[in-house]
Amino acid sequence: MNKTVVLSAFNVANFPDGGGHFWVYMQYALGLRRCGCDVYWMERFVRGADEGRDAAAMAAFFDRMESFGLGGRAILISAPEAHSPWTQSVFVGMARRDVDAVIRNADLVLNFHYAIEPELLGRFRRSALVDIDPGLFQFWLSRGQLAVAPHDHYFTTGETVGEASSAIPDCGLSWSHIRPCVSLEDWESMFDPRPGAMTTVSAWSSGDWVKDDVTRYENSKRAAFLAFKDLPRHTRQPLELALFMVTEDDLEEQCLMQRHGWRIRASREVAGSPEAYRRYIQGSRGEFACAKRSCMEFQNAWVSDRTLCYLASGKPAVVQHTGPSRYLPEGEGMFRFRTMEEAAASLAAVNADYERHCRAARALAEAQFDAKKVAARILEVAL
Numbered sequence: 001m002n003k004t005v006v007l008s009a010f011n012v013a014n015f016p017d018g019g020g021h022f023w024v025y026m027q028y029a030l031g032l033r034r035c036g037c038d039v040y041w042m043e044r045f046v047r048g049a050d051e052g053r054d055a056a057a058m059a060a061f062f063d064r065m066e067s068f069g070l071g072g073r074a075i076l077i078s079a080p081e082a083h084s085p086w087t088q089s090v091f092v093g094m095a096r097r098d099v100d101a102v103i104r105n106a107d108l109v110l111n112f113h114y115a116i117e118p119e120l121l122g123r124f125r126r127s128a129l130v131d132i133d134p135g136l137f138q139f140w141l142s143r144g145q146l147a148v149a150p151h152d153h154y155f156t157t158g159e160t161v162g163e164a165s166s167a168i169p170d171c172g173l174s175w176s177h178i179r180p181c182v183s184l185e186d187w188e189s190m191f192d193p194r195p196g197a198m199t200t201v202s203a204w205s206s207g208d209w210v211k212d213d214v215t216r217y218e219n220s221k222r223a224a225f226l227a228f229k230d231l232p233r234h235t236r237q238p239l240e241l242a243l244f245m246v247t248e249d250d251l252e253e254q255c256l257m258q259r260h261g262w263r264i265r266a267s268r269e270v271a272g273s274p275e276a277y278r279r280y281i282q283g284s285r286g287e288f289a290c291a292k293r294s295c296m297e298f299q300n301a302w303v304s305d306r307t308l309c310y311l312a313s314g315k316p317a318v319v320q321h322t323g324p325s326r327y328l329p330e331g332e333g334m335f336r337f338r339t340m341e342e343a344a345a346s347l348a349a350v351n352a353d354y355e356r357h358c359r360a361a362r363a364l365a366e367a368q369f370d371a372k373k374v375a376a377r378i379l380e381v382a383l
Contacts, residue, residue, distance in 0.1 A: 006039075030185075064274060075094050198318065204221060229256065287307055288317075320338075
């Protein structure tokens with residue numbers, strides 16, 4: 001008999017311009033469906049002061065659910081505040097009695113919303129949390145900066161979480177390891193030998209910090225890329241950033257990066273929907289990306305869900321080194337750099353044998369990050 005799984009996502013409907021953010025959770029939903037599961041999508045929608053904006057965001061969300069085969073299977077818990085009790089919220093997309101029936105009959109809630117309301121979580125017969133912020137999640141939890149309701153199972157995409165030698169505390173939880181995933185059937189390989197820009201899609205905010213009584217550092221992509229702002233002067237390979245920028249300081253730093261040779265695009269224009277995000281990645285020569293400082297501090301062997309989309313599309317990735325890994329290659333479809341010199345050398349190596357590295361990128365995605373295999377692992381452990 002098919003299993004019914006409710007996927008509890010975070011901040012997708014409230015962020016209609018985040019084409020890449022949408023894909024983070026959809027990869028898992030597609031993998032579960034390919035395992036034969038009956039999948040429902042559930043998330044909280046926080047209403048704002050602009051009713052027109054809210055209506056447009058919800059309409060875009062439900063249109064996207066329909067296009068991905070989840071029409072009639074998406075539940076928005078609409079409330080004026082992020083922590084409004086779910087029992088006092090308005091259900092959009094499905095009547096309350098139908099929501100109650102889905103929850104009652106579900107075999108599993110697969111939860112990506114760390115702050116899900118305990119009462120709502122407790123209504124499901126089985127629950128599993130998926131940690132997609134390895135290192136940070138455990139830091140927040142161990143410092144009391146995040147309160148998480150008890151789950152039946154805990155999954156992490158962090159390769160080193162729970163290991164004795166790891167810099168990441170296990171927080172007294174038993175962790176099952178999974179890989180981040182990409183739906184291979186939805187991200188086909190798109191080889192194009194013509195030269196083009198290595199790209200990435202990222203936020204640029206400086207508001208992300210890791211801090212406690214003894215630790216304090218900016219943990220933004222802004223800080224990561226500024227450390228490599230001179231890279232275009234060390235390579236002939238064009239480099240392009242599609243950035244989500246919100247402040248005047250962001251725009252000033254955009255000009256700074258452009259003066260150093262970076263191409264800058266607005267992420268809303270090239271990756272503002274799931275389809276546009278996919279087109280942008282598949283039209284790129286490959287990915288060049290820096291990682292947040294926390295990944296280096298925790299040595300979590302981080303690989304981004306976005307990078308997996310490049311790999312599945314047959315696009316080589318040159319990304320910052322985030323710690324030793326048992327399965328991330330260095331120099332075959334994926335290159336991991338520590339210094340400016342290593343980054344430039346990696347870009348040159350990609351271009352020296354581009355077609356081979358394109359094939360290797362797709363092969364890596366197939367071997368290590370297939371969403372169907374990841375979903376099967378989740379189901380095997382949680383059910």
